[in-house]
Amino acid sequence: MPEILLQYQDEIWRSIGETMVMVGVSIAAAILVGLPVGTLLYLCRKGQIYENPVVFSTLNLVVNIIRSFPFLLLVVFLIPFTRLVIGTAIGTAAATVPLSIIAIAHYSRLVEQSLLDVPRGVVEAAISMGASGKDIIFKFLYVEARSGLVLGLTTSIISFISYSTIMGVVGGGGIGDFAIRYGYQQFKTDLMMYMILVMIILVQLIQFTGTTIARKIDKR
């Protein structure tokens, strides 16, 4: 173990923990809110079972607007909202607010795309069998789109890691913030490189896991 890592091990572990919290909350937001929003985007589209131009255009616009922001500006823009929700705009907990919002917008778009890949005929067959809207979603659409949903979530998680690295601006901490403050700003280039290595390993692991699961559950 290089000495510099031993010297900073407390800070390193803490920053890894902060990253895990930020990314973990983002993943939860993506699944709990992003998945339903993406599904609604799909269902309200023209020609789909709950076709509704008003709901579709509104959601579509909101998702687009959130994704148009350079993420750093979104964080700053959301400070009043974050303060309202968490009580403070500073720290790891506060950092999860903008991260969750971008996570929802990011994953909902990928969910919509995965669902659009399900052949129309499958939905028609479901309707002809007397399936309700809920049945169509859970027994047909999600079953047929499941590997796309997993791959999309994998892509999203990797983006969340990337987004989380700049949360240092609001005192969110995390690996990225540690690498910048201790590695870059204090000219400890080797420390910065070790942190980049940690991120590379993390991303590789997530991508490998996601791809493997997606392949295993894809019987098409």
Place this chain on the structure above:
Amino acid sequence: MISLHNVSKNFAGFQAVRSVNLTIPQSEIHGIIGASGAGKSTLLRLMNLLELPDTGEVVVNGQPLTSLKERKLRQARMSIGMIFQQFHLVLNKTVYENVDVSLKLGGMPKAQRQKRVMECLQFVGLENLKDKYPAQLSGGQKQRVAIARALANKPQVLLCDEPTSSLDPDTTIGILGILEDINKNFGVTIVLVSHEMDVIQSICHRVTVMADGGIYDTVSIKPKGISKVSSDPRNFFEQLKKGGEADDA
């Protein structure tokens, strides 16, 4: 029993079906034939309200589908099976699960479902392939799964949208045989849409000919029997040769 009264359907300016009246009695095999774009598929899809008609009334099994509320319509659809040219199976479900899902929709308890799924798979001769996924099956086998799925809820009506049009002649014969058995054994009314005259003539009791979205005529025919669908390309070759000799002479 199916009756359509003055049913019309327009797709963005294209009149797919124009004021059609048609009654199909219980236990009949009814063929619908016509050129591409004649409106035969649309007419079939109006029979379970997969397409909503612009005008007219659709009555199936004594229920006026066009005036049913969403819940009742879903229940009515469970007694109207449907199969498609492209099968439309759920590719991430096994053969067993594809049939099982249609029973789950009706809320049947698991033990009963198990029995019924196996009955249906045995009927179409696929009980040995129950754990395979559709991607591992041939076209004919996929259509058999679709038939088993459509039969699971014991429908009174089976709508068939070009069920053999992407299958080879041998497989076509197999599928037509199953459809005929369903009609004979369970008294299911079958509506068979096809552009292949051979297929229509083999098992249908009555045939509706469509053109330009309207019914040109409905005639009773004597089914020729499935054996008349030529399966062996050599037969075709023989016919060609005979034709050739006739020309020589």
